[in-house]
Amino acid sequence: MSAVSDRKFVDTFMVVLGILVVISVAIYALSSFIAGRTQEVHVREDAAFQQRIEERIEPIGQVAVAGQDNSGLRDPGGAAATVAATSAPAPAAAAETLDGEGVYNAACTACHGPGIAGAPKTGDATAWAPRIDKGMDTLVQHAIEGFQGDAGYMPPRGGYSNLSDEEVRDAVQYMVDAVGS
Structure with a gap:
């Protein structure tokens, strides 16, 4: 039941x-x-x-076309006056070549200054000695092409692909000179 x-x-x-x-x-x-x-x-x-x-959906920018009526475009900051003042575009400036210290300060100091990711600290003779023993050509080749070592990774051209071979060579020479050997 x-x-x-x-x-x-x-x-x-x-x-x-x-x-x-x-x-x-x-x-x-x-x-x-x-x-x-x-x-x-x-x-x-x-x-x-x-x-x-x-x-929220407003366009970020507008395009003014030379020779056409662009009066309907917004002009934040008076950009039209600046453009009108320059009748012809300025020629592109030649890239400035940096010396070894300049390249070091721009590209190398981030890792080699504090010794990040296995990078030998600038001026540390003990860390640089085995590398210097391999020769300047090897050091420059590793700096240009990149290198994977036991201690860490060196990116090609220190991660700055716009550096010339000569600028990289000058930066390596600057760091080797800082060891004072």
């Missing part, structure tokens, strides 16, 4: 639970429908909301 009453209780409980789930889903659907017809419509129609959207 208890099995029959237990089964009846479980069946009744499942029906009540099912009805509660259906009611919850219906309330959620009704509230979403009402919110979509009222609040969301008013928010989308709000002038301040529309202004924020326009600002």
Whole structure:
């Protein structure tokens, strides 16, 4: 007899639970429908909301084409006056060649100054001795092409691909001279 009453209780409980789930889903659907017809419509129609959207999707820049009417373009900071003042583009300046110390300060000091990633510290004779013993040509080759050693990794040209071979050679010579051997 208890099995029959237990089964009846479980069946009744499942029906009540099912009805509660259906009611919850219906309330959620009704509230979403009402919110979509009222609040969301008013928010989308709000002038301040529309202004924020326009600002967010506004183009970052505009292109002025020589010989065409560009009067409709925005001119932040008076850039048109600056462009108009220069009738012809300036020739590109030749890249400045740095000496060994300049290259060291720009590219090498980040790792060789504090000795990061296995890089021998500038001026540390003990760390530089085995490298100097391999010869200047090997040091320069490793600096230009990059080198994976036991202590760490030397990126090609110290990570500055715009350096010439001569600039890299000068920087290596600067660091070797700093050892004072």
